[in-house]
Amino acid sequence: MNNSFGKRLGRVWSQYSYIFVLLIIMIGYAFTIQSNGNTFKFSHIAAVLGSQNTCIVGTIALGMAFVIITGQIDLSVGSSLVLCTGVTIMVFNMTDSILLMILAALVTGALCGLINGLLVGLGKMPPFVVTLGTMLIYRSLTLSVVRKIDPAISGSSSSQFAMISKKVNYNFLRMKFGTGKLKFGSFSIPYIFFVFLIVAILLIIVSRKTKYGKSVYAVGSNEKSARLAGINVTWVKISVFVLTGVLVGIASILQACKIGNVTPASSGQSYEMYAIASVVLAGVSMAGGKGNMLGVIFGALSYPTINFIIVSIPGLSVDIQDTFQGLVLIIVILIQTAGPAIKESFQRSRKRRLASAK
Amino acid sequence: MTILEMNNISKAFGGAIALSNVHISVEKGEIHALLGENGAGKSTLMNILTGVIPADEGSITFLGKEYPNPTIQQMEAAGIAFVHQELNVINDLSVSDNIFLCREIKTGLGLIDHKEQLKRTRQLFDDLGVDMDPSVMVSELKTSEKQLLEICRALYADAQLLILDEPTTSLSNNEIDHLFGILRKLRDQGKSFIFISHKMPEVFAISDRYTVFRNGQFVASGNISDTNPHEITSYMVGKQYADEKVYEPRPLGDVIVKLDGFTGKGFEDISLEVRRGEIVAFTGLAGCGASELMQTMFGALPSTGGSFSVNGKLLEGSIVSFMKNSVAMLPSNRKENSVVPDMSIMENFYLAEHEISKRKKPFINMKEELARYSAQKESLRIKAGDPSESISSLSGGNQQKVFLARWLNIGADLLLFDNPTQGVDVGAKEEIYKLILSFAQEGKTVIINTLEIPEIQKVADRCVVFYEGRIVKIFEHNEVNEHNVMMYSTNAIETIREAQ
Numbered sequence: 017m018n019n020s021f022g023k024r025l026g027r028v029w030s031q032y033s034y035i036f037v038l039l040i041i042m043i044g045y046a047f048t049i050q051s052n053g054n055t056f057k058f059s060h061i062a063a064v065l066g067s068q069n070t071c072i073v074g075t076i077a078l079g080m081a082f083v084i085i086t087g088q089i090d091l092s093v094g095s096s097l098v099l100c101t102g103v104t105i106m107v108f109n110m111t112d113s114i115l116l117m118i119l120a121a122l123v124t125g126a127l128c129g130l131i132n133g134l135l136v137g138l139g140k141m142p143p144f145v146v147t148l149g150t151m152l153i154y155r156s157l158t159l160s161v162v163r164k165i166d167p168a169i170s171g172s173s174s175s176q177f178a179m180i181s182k183k184v185n186y187n188f189l190r191m192k193f194g195t196g197k198l199k200f201g202s203f204s205i206p207y208i209f210f211v212f213l214i215v216a217i218l219l220i221i222v223s224r225k226t227k228y229g230k231s232v233y234a235v236g237s238n239e240k241s242a243r244l245a246g247i248n249v250t251w252v253k254i255s256v257f258v259l260t261g262v263l264v265g266i267a268s269i270l271q272a273c274k275i276g277n278v279t280p281a282s283s284g285q286s287y288e289m290y291a292i293a294s295v296v297l298a299g300v301s302m303a304g305g306k307g308n309m310l311g312v313i314f315g316a317l318s319y320p321t322i323n324f325i326i327v328s329i330p331g332l333s334v335d336i337q338d339t340f341q342g343l344v345l346i347i348v349i350l351i352q353t354a355g356p357a358i359k360e361s362f363q364r365s366r367k368r369r370l371a372s373a374k
Numbered sequence: 375m376t377i378l379e380m381n382n383i384s385k386a387f388g389g390a391i392a393l394s395n396v397h398i399s400v401e402k403g404e405i406h407a408l409l410g411e412n413g414a415g416k417s418t419l420m421n422i423l424t425g426v427i428p429a430d431e432g433s434i435t436f437l438g439k440e441y442p443n444p445t446i447q448q449m450e451a452a453g454i455a456f457v458h459q460e461l462n463v464i465n466d467l468s469v470s471d472n473i474f475l476c477r478e479i480k481t482g483l484g485l486i487d488h489k490e491q492l493k494r495t496r497q498l499f500d501d502l503g504v505d506m507d508p509s510v511m512v513s514e515l516k517t518s519e520k521q522l523l524e525i526c527r528a529l530y531a532d533a534q535l536l537i538l539d540e541p542t543t544s545l546s547n548n549e550i551d552h553l554f555g556i557l558r559k560l561r562d563q564g565k566s567f568i569f570i571s572h573k574m575p576e577v578f579a580i581s582d583r584y585t586v587f588r589n590g591q592f593v594a595s596g597n598i599s600d601t602n603p604h605e606i607t608s609y610m611v612g613k614q615y616a617d618e619k620v621y622e623p624r625p626l627g628d629v630i631v632k633l634d635g636f637t638g639k640g641f642e643d644i645s646l647e648v649r650r651g652e653i654v655a656f657t658g659l660a661g662c663g664a665s666e667l668m669q670t671m672f673g674a675l676p677s678t679g680g681s682f683s684v685n686g687k688l689l690e691g692s693i694v695s696f697m698k699n700s701v702a703m704l705p706s707n708r709k710e711n712s713v714v715p716d717m718s719i720m721e722n723f724y725l726a727e728h729e730i731s732k733r734k735k736p737f738i739n740m741k742e743e744l745a746r747y748s749a750q751k752e753s754l755r756i757k758a759g760d761p762s763e764s765i766s767s768l769s770g771g772n773q774q775k776v777f778l779a780r781w782l783n784i785g786a787d788l789l790l791f792d793n794p795t796q797g798v799d800v801g802a803k804e805e806i807y808k809l810i811l812s813f814a815q816e817g818k819t820v821i822i823n824t825l826e827i828p829e830i831q832k833v834a835d836r837c838v839v840f841y842e843g844r845i846v847k848i849f850e851h852n853e854v855n856e857h858n859v860m861m862y863s864t865n866a867i868e869t870i871r872e873a874q
Contacts, residue, residue, distance in 0.1 A: 226736050227728035230717075234725055237716035244674060244705050244712070245780065246694045246729035305716035 034298050034314040037348055041321045048328050058203040060324070066197070066206030067320045068274055072097070073287055074212045074316030075267040077294040078219050079129075079260030081312045084295050085223075086256050087236040087304025088136065088143040093264055094287035095154035096128035100268035101278035102158050105177040106169050108272065112183040117272075121265040128154060129261020133254035151288070159280040171277070178277035194273030208270050215266060216313050223309040232256060236304030293345050294319055299352070318344070375402045377566055378423075378535055383432030385418055392418040393429075396592040398585045400535065405557060405567045407581035407598070411610055411799035414587040416570055420537050424456045425449045437534065455528030456537045461520045463527075465513040470495035472512055473527050498530055503559055517660075518549030522556065529565070537568045542576055543796065546660030546825070548864070554580050572799065573826075574603040588612055611801050620807050620832050621851065626652050630819055631788055633671075635680030640666035641843040643680065648821065650787075653814045655830040656823040658840035658863045664823045665706060667840075668790050671821075672696050672703035684788050694729050702726075702786035704777055706793035706823070712777045713765055720761035723747050723776055727783045750779035754809060771802025778809065789813060791822040795829065807832045827856045841865045 045064075046056040064070060076093045083090045100121055107113075107120035128150070135146045162175050171178035179186055197204035223229040234242040235252045243249045271278055278284070298315030300307025322344060326337045378400040385393040393415045400406045410416050422429045425444040434441045436452055463472050470491045479494070481487045495508035504526060506519055515523065521541055528536055542550045557567060557580060571577055577584065578598060585595040586609040594609045627650030636644040641663035648654050656664035669675045671682055673689070673696040682689050689699055705711035714722050724743050747761055756775045758768055765773060774794065781789060791810070795803045810833050814820055824830060830837050837849040839862040847862040861867045 225738055227732040227738060228736065230721060230725065230728065230738070233717065234714045234721075237714045238710075240711050241714050242725070243693065244672075244703070245714075245726040246697045247725070248692065248694065248729075305714075 031299075031308075032311075033348065033352060034308075034311040034318070037297055037344075038314045038318045038321070041318050041325070041344070045321050045325050045328075048325050052328060052330070062197070062203060062205055064317060064321050064324055065209040067323075068271070069290065069320035069323060070316055071206075071208045071212040071274070072267045072270050073290045073294065073319070074313070075215055075263050075270065076260070076287060077291040077298075077312055077316050078216055078309070079256070079263035080288075080291040081295045081298065081300050081307060081309060082219070082223075082232055082256040083143075083260055084292070084300050084302060085232055085236045085304055085307050086253055087239070088253065088256070089147065089292070090129075090132060090143065090257060090260050091147040091288045092128065092132060092150040092154055093260065093291055094284040095151045095158075096125065096261065096264045097268055097271065097284040097287060098278055098280050099128060099154045099158045100124045100265050101271045101283070102162070102170075102177045102280065104265075104268045104272050105171060105179055105278065106165070108185075108189075109169050109171050109180045109183065112185055114185055114189065118269060121269045121272075122262055123265070125261040125263070125265025125268065126258050127261065128264065129258040130254070132261070133257030136257065137250045137254040155280060155284075162280050175281060176277050176279040179272060189273045190276055194270075194276070208274055211266065211270060212316070213313070215263065216309070220309045228252075228255075233305055236306075238305070290319060293341065296345065297348055376400070377402045377437055379433075379435040380419070380423065381433050381435075383419060383422060383434075384430050385415075385422060385427070386430060391590055393422075393590045395432075396587060396590070398592075398595070400566050400568060401583070402534075402566055403561055403564045404582040405561055405569050405580055407569045407571065407577045407584040408587070409571075409577065409584055409606060409610055410587035410593075411801060414610070415590040416587060417539070418590075419587075420456065420539070420568070420570070423449065424454060424537070450531070453532060453534035454537070455531065455533035455535070456539070457521070457524050457528060457541060458539055461517070461524060463512050463520050463523055466511070468509055468511055469506060469515070469523060470508040472523060473498070473508075473530050475527075477531070498526060502526060502529065502556060504556060516549065518545045518553060521545065521553060525556075529560070533565075535566045535568065537570070539570045540572065540797075541569075542571065542573065547860070548659065550576065574606065577606070578603060586610055607800060620804070620811055621834075622811065623835075623851070624651055624815060626650065626835070627817065630685050631821075632683045633680070634682075636667070636670070636677060636682050637679035638666060638670040638677040639675055641670075641840070644845060645680075646838065646845065648819055650819055651814050651817050652835050653810060653820045653822070653833050655834035655837045656821060656840060657825060657827070657830060657837060657859060660825065662840040662863065663843035664838075664840045665792055666843075668703065668792050668821065668823050669705075672701055672790055674703070674705075697726065697784055697786070698730055700785070700787040701790065702781035702784055702788070703790040704774075704781055704792060704794055706796060708770070708774060708777065708797060712780075713773065715764075715766055717765060718762045719758055719765050719768065719776055720744075720747060722765045723750070723761070723780050723783065726780050730784055746783055747779070750782060754779055754782075755805065769799075769802070771798045771805070774798055774802070774806065775809075778806075782813075787818060789818055789820045791820065793824055794822060795824070795826070803829075827854070827859050830854050830859070839863050 045060070049056045049060055076097065080090060080093065103124045104117055104121040108117040111117070132147055132150055135141055136143045139146070162170060162177065167173045171180045179190060193207050197206050198210070223232070231242065231247045231252050234245070234247055235249050239249055294315035295312060296302065297318050298307065298311030300311065319341060322341050323337050326332055326340055327334060376399050380399070381397045383393055383396050396415065396419065398408070398419070408416050418427070421427045423434065425446040425448060428443065434444060436454065439452070441448065441452070464475065467475070473495050474491045479487045479490045492508050499506055499508065504522055506522065512520065512523065525536060541553065545553065561567065569577070569581055581598045583595065583597055584601070584606065586593040586606065588610060629647045630650045631648035633644050633646045644667060656668065658664050666675060670677050673691060673693040677690070684699055684701055687699055689696055689701065714725065720743065744761070750756070751758065754775045756779065757772050758776070765776065768776065795806055798806065807829070810820055810822065822833065831854050834854065835851050837854045837859065838845055839847040839849070839859055841863060846865065849858060
């Protein structure tokens with residue numbers, strides 16, 4: 017009885033660990049807020065939902081999950097975000113058109129991803145190396161042009177791209193959408209979180225209900241078998257990079273609307289690592305072939321919550337937050353991988369004891 | 375002298391009993407065949423013997439010493455070596471480096487003394503009569519040589535009892551003879567072997583004694599010279615096993631498969647016509663080009679010349695375009711080329727069909743998929759629980775049936791089966807033969823590539839023998855026998871002709 021309950025708990029943990037992780041972190045967050053003498057309210061959670069680390073990194077992480085499920089990696093996402101946001105803001109500043117701005121973001125993102133995909137898929141190069149290269153290239157290209165562009169287009173005379181506030185649609189994009197919230201009675205949820213949520217739901221459907229989604233898993237699980245079942249492995253590998261590029265494009269729209277600017281030298285720094293970490297926290301296997309897209313929503317929420325905890329502890333510097341994020345990541349993975357091994361060795365030694373007692 | 379005695383061994387995994395009160399004893403200087411279908415408990419017993427898993431009950435005595443709680447290290451030190459089916463040699467090291475792995479000879483400076491290692495390896499190979507260059511990279515060895523290397527490695531560590539788990543699966547007949555020659559020599563030097571195999575001719579060629587398990591229970595043991603393959607097979611499958619004839623002549627349709635001067639990697643100038651409803655077997659030694667030909671006929675390898683047509687249509691391009699033109703291939707080596715290990719039975723089943731239908735219907739209709747699966751499950755008699763369970767929960771034979779179902783599901787007319795009964799137990803093999811015949815009766819054309827001649831006698835209308843990438847002989851059904859086929863596949867016929 018007791019044993020079977022333990023087993024069931026173990027199974028639920030291994031399948032839905034991302035829910036527990038978020039729950040534990042949320043409880044920690046509530047605890048720190050309370051101990052500061054404040055009451056933990058929905059607005060605290062809303063702050064997490066609307067933070068750039070949730071929505072922007074989260075959207076990127078959804079694509080990263082597909083890339084990782086095929087057994088690959090994309091290190092260029094932080095840099096492509098900077099490049100995309102630069103283009104997106106410039107197109108907005110030039111045209112003042114929401115439609116053209118969205119189009120520019122998606123196309124630029126898709127192109128960045130396509131370059132990665134073609135180099136990996138047709139060039140047969142390791143994705144780690146290819147995307148390490150494009151990570152350097154995309155950021156450096158953006159950095160090298162930002163100062164040379166007319167401030168009327170880049171929107172800033174310093175080294176950044178910024179939305180020009182005199183444009184007609186500025187108010188709608190920045191104030192109404194980017195920082196605005198949808199009110200439900202006493203709570204409110206930022207609009208940009210819904211963008212992330214809708215994209216996430218679409219991708220969950222793609223991963224579970226479409227034939228394409230299944231082929232992505234098959235390629236990551238056993239490339240040879242997938243090929244011999246007729247799957248065009250090269251095409252699938254390219255497609256996940258393009259998908260990630262498009263999602264980076266969406267993230268760049270969120271960046272433009274929420275933050276209003278992008279600094280090529282510093283924005284989007286380490287986003288690839290945060291995205292990978294969210295995917296890992298979601299329980300997606302780095303070896304490919306396994307993982308639940310639903311988990312990425314939870315993974316994407318877990319990380320920013322840790323930031324909020326650290327910020328709300330008085331006397332703790334923001335500089336330490338990566339330490340805590342790193343620790344949480346390692347502990348979660350430790351439980352996932354070492355847990356079963358520890359359990360097994362424990363069971364074995366007990367069997368041995370029983371056997372020798374006989 | 376008895377060197378190994380295992381008595382009253384029982385083992386259960388959760389509620390499932392894997393072994394119940396079994397025993398085995400091995401003499402010094404004998405080759406002992408451990409027989410049984412997949413799931414009979416052979417591997418479990420061997421894992422217990424080598425300390426990989428503990429037994430629930432029972433005793434193990436090796437060389438006069440009792441091992442109540444054996445560990446891997448203890449059993450290794452005692453002189454038991456497990457030569458696994460998957461080769462555990464390191465491809466990027468030399469032969470002698472592999473032999474001395476983890477017990478390297480060092481110079482005064484603490485560096486590896488390659489010279490001394492090479493010298494001792496050469497000595498070891500001379501003693502054993504193995505003809506292999508110790509300085510060559512393992513990646514350049516043939517599979518049989520890797521197998522030998524692993525055996526030599528165990529012997530260098532002074533193993534007294536070697537467990538060989540289906541050592542001949544990936545070897546050609548020549549290579550098997552070579553391996554057996556060395557095993558006999560070692561046996562005469564006093565080494566003992568536990569030999570696990572599904573292939574009856576091999577068991578009778580090499581073993582001295584046997585033990586048979588069925589469903590985790592001891593069934594029989596004795597001297598090989600006192601028994602025959604029929605008796606052993608009936609011990610293994612339980613019910614009186616009749617070597618029944620499954621083959622039935624059928625009326626054949628028009629020519630639907632045409633190969634004309636077809637050339638590719640490993641084979642050249644292949645011309646052949648196959649009729650609708652016909653079953654043709656390709657055979658030859660390992661590396662004769664038949665498997666490569668089959669893969670090229672599925673678009674998995676590129677062709678470099680000649681033509682291949684099905685139903686009058688020339689085929690080329692990607693695998694999917696072959697599939698759309700009614701060609702399906704069940705590849706050899708199921709684990710590497712068919713299984714998608716992280717996916718369920720259902721997902722493994724429907725993957726291939728999706729590649730044809732996804733343009734028109736990108737979404738998965740679970741109801742439709744379930745109906746298709748249940749139909750195949752019933753007609754192929756797949757023993758499986760819930761289709762959402764992992765593919766690895768099935769036995770080898772049932773996995774193979776799921777992959778047969780995968781290809782029947784695309785409605786192909788030409789079925790290419792590359793070594794379809796590899797790693798499948800005796801009972802399931804018979805079922806697969808019957809299924810192959812029933813496909814042909816339904817008007818499908820089947821080409822199987824196999825090294826096992828009894829298999830050809832069971833199903834094939836014609837047998838095409840390959841030697842070094844070319845067709846050397848085509849036999850009609852009633853001309854097929856071990857002797858005839860071997861004469862051509864080893865090219866002995868040419869040697870005889872030259873002598874005359």
